Amino acid sequence: MDFLELAEKRQSDRAFDPERKIEPEKIKRILEAARIAPSACNAQPWHFIVVNNPELKNKIADATSTKVLGMNHFTKQAPVHILIVEENANFTSNIGSWVKNKHFPYIDIGIAAAHITLAAAAEGIGSCIIGWFDEKNIKKLLGIPSSKRILLDILLGYSTQEHRNKKRKLSDEIITYNRYEK
Structure with a gap:
C-alpha cells in the first residue's frame, strides 16, 4: 500500500484480541522504525521500554485507567505496551530548545x-497512544528513576475493531499557501 493508504488505515484502536500475541520479529521492526526516527540535532532523546510480560503488562494497564473518569479500561487487552521515556537531549538540541523556546525532545518523541x-x-x-497514566506508579513498576519522565504509553495488539472513517477538518479549513488566513 502507498503511504496515504497506510495513514488512512492507522487509527487509535481500543479493542484488541488479548489472546493473540505479537510476533517478536514484528515488534523488532516496529522498534527499528522508532529508532531511526529523526530528531533535532540527532539528539535521539528517548528510551523505549517494551512491556510484554502478561502480569507486568496488566499492572501497567491498571496504571493507565481511572474509574473516576471512566478512561482507558481497554488497556489490559493489548498484549504489548511501549513506554517512551524522555532522555536528555544533546548539547546542540538543548541550546536550540533554549534559543527557540521549544522543547525539541517533545517534538522528537512525537515523531518517534x-x-x-x-x-x-x-x-x-493496531495501536493507541496513551498519555493519561499514573507516572509515579509506572516508574516504580519499571525501575525508572524519579528524575525521568514517561511521556507516552503506546499500546499494540491485533485490533478487533472495524476500520472507522476519519472525521477530520476539510483541507481548506486548515491549509493555506504563503500566508496565514483564517
Missing part, C-alpha cells in the same frame, strides 16, 4: 511515536 504507530499499521497491528 508516529513512526511506531505507522510501522505497527504496516505490520497489521
Whole structure:
C-alpha cells in the first residue's frame, strides 16, 4: 500500500484480541522504525521500554485507567505496551530548545511515536497512544528513576475493531499557501 493508504488505515484502536500475541520479529521492526526516527540535532532523546510480560503488562494497564473518569479500561487487552521515556537531549538540541523556546525532545518523541504507530499499521497491528497514566506508579513498576519522565504509553495488539472513517477538518479549513488566513 502507498503511504496515504497506510495513514488512512492507522487509527487509535481500543479493542484488541488479548489472546493473540505479537510476533517478536514484528515488534523488532516496529522498534527499528522508532529508532531511526529523526530528531533535532540527532539528539535521539528517548528510551523505549517494551512491556510484554502478561502480569507486568496488566499492572501497567491498571496504571493507565481511572474509574473516576471512566478512561482507558481497554488497556489490559493489548498484549504489548511501549513506554517512551524522555532522555536528555544533546548539547546542540538543548541550546536550540533554549534559543527557540521549544522543547525539541517533545517534538522528537512525537515523531518517534508516529513512526511506531505507522510501522505497527504496516505490520497489521493496531495501536493507541496513551498519555493519561499514573507516572509515579509506572516508574516504580519499571525501575525508572524519579528524575525521568514517561511521556507516552503506546499500546499494540491485533485490533478487533472495524476500520472507522476519519472525521477530520476539510483541507481548506486548515491549509493555506504563503500566508496565514483564517
